[in-house]
Amino acid sequence: MINSNGNSSAQENSLIHNRGFLYGDAVFETVKIVNGKILFLEDHYFRLMASMRILRMEIPMDFTMEFFEDQVLTTVSNNGFSASARARITVYRNDGGYYLPTTNTISFLIHTTALENQAYVWESKSCxxxxxxxxxxxxxxxxxxxxxxxxxxxxxxxxxxxxxxxxxxxxxxxxxxxxxxxxxxxxxxxxxxxxxxxxxxxxxxxxxxxxxxxxxxxxxxxxxxxxxxxxxxxxxxxxxxxxxxxxxxxxxxxxxxxxxxxxxxxxxxxxxxxxxx
Incomplete structure (x- = not known):
C-alpha cells in the first residue's frame, strides 16, 4: 500500500521508483527545431554524452547522434509540429537502489511543444x-x-x-x-x-x-x-x-x-x- 495525497492505494505510483524524481539522478537537453532541423545538433549531443559520462551513466551502443536526432525529430513529427518546436530530452538512470544505484543503465523521455517563431526574435521590451x-x-x-x-x-x-x-x-x-x-x-x-x-x-x-x-x-x-x-x-x-x-x-x-x-x-x-x- 502507498499513500498518495492522503489516499491509500495498492497500485504503485511509477514515481516511487523513478531515480530522476527520487534523487535528481537525471540530465536533460532542450533543443530548438526549425523546419525539421535540430539547431546546433552536434553541440547538444556531445554535451549530453559528456554529462552522462560525468554522472557515470551507461551510454547504450546505439545512442548515436543519428539515433538522438531521429528520436527527437520523429517525436516532433508525430505531434504535428512542422515549422518550429521545442523538445526536451530527459535521460535518467534506471530503477534500483537508494543513493547507490543497482544499475547504471538508462532510459529517456522526450516531449515537445510548438514554438511561434522559427528565427530568433529581437524584443525591445524591458527586463x-x-x-x-x-x-x-x-x-x-x-x-x-x-x-x-x-x-x-x-x-x-x-x-x-x-x-x-x-x-x-x-x-x-x-x-x-x-x-x-x-x-x-x-x-x-x-x-x-x-x-x-x-x-x-x-x-x-x-x-x-x-x-x-x-x-x-x-x-x-x-x-x-x-x-x-x-x-x-x-x-x-x-x-x-x-x-x-x-x-x-x-x-x-x-x-x-x-x-x-x-x-x-x-x-x-x-x-x-x-x-x-
Missing amino acids: EVDLYKDFYVAKQLLATLKTTNKVLHVTASIYADENDLDNCILLNETKNVVEVLQGNIFMVNGNTLITPPISEGCCNGILRKQVLSLAKKMEGLEVIEGVISPFDLQKADELFYTNVIKGIKSITKYRKKEFGTALASELVQKLNEMIAN
Whole structure:
C-alpha cells in the first residue's frame, strides 16, 4: 500500500521508483527545431554524452547522434509540429537502489511543444533583474550540467515573481556573478564583451558557445571569459543573456542602472544569419 495525497492505494505510483524524481539522478537537453532541423545538433549531443559520462551513466551502443536526432525529430513529427518546436530530452538512470544505484543503465523521455517563431526574435521590451542571495551556485563541475536538480532556480524564480522582477542573477559562493535563471549572462563594457567562465559554476550553454564564436569575429570587440562581480554590473553599458530557445535577451535595468541594447540586437541578427546559411 502507498499513500498518495492522503489516499491509500495498492497500485504503485511509477514515481516511487523513478531515480530522476527520487534523487535528481537525471540530465536533460532542450533543443530548438526549425523546419525539421535540430539547431546546433552536434553541440547538444556531445554535451549530453559528456554529462552522462560525468554522472557515470551507461551510454547504450546505439545512442548515436543519428539515433538522438531521429528520436527527437520523429517525436516532433508525430505531434504535428512542422515549422518550429521545442523538445526536451530527459535521460535518467534506471530503477534500483537508494543513493547507490543497482544499475547504471538508462532510459529517456522526450516531449515537445510548438514554438511561434522559427528565427530568433529581437524584443525591445524591458527586463528588470536583481541579485538572488538566498542560495548560491557551487563552483564545481556538477553545477555546469543540466540536471533535474534545479531547486535553486525554482526558489529564485519564486523570488523574482514575488518582487516583480523579470529575472534574477545567480551568484556563486564567492559572491561572483554566475548566470541568470534561464541562461548565460554577458556584460558589455566599452568595446569589451565579458561572460563568466565555466569554472565559476555557470551552465555550459550551447548558445553561449555560439555567441562567443560570433562575437570573436566582430571587428573592434574584445571577448573575455572573466569573473564578474555584482559591482561590475553597475558599471556596464549593456547586459544580456542567452538561451537556445529564447535566443538573446537584453537586461534593461538592474537596480537604478539602465542599459543599452545595441550589441545584443546586432548579435541576434548575426545568429539568424548563421542559422540560415
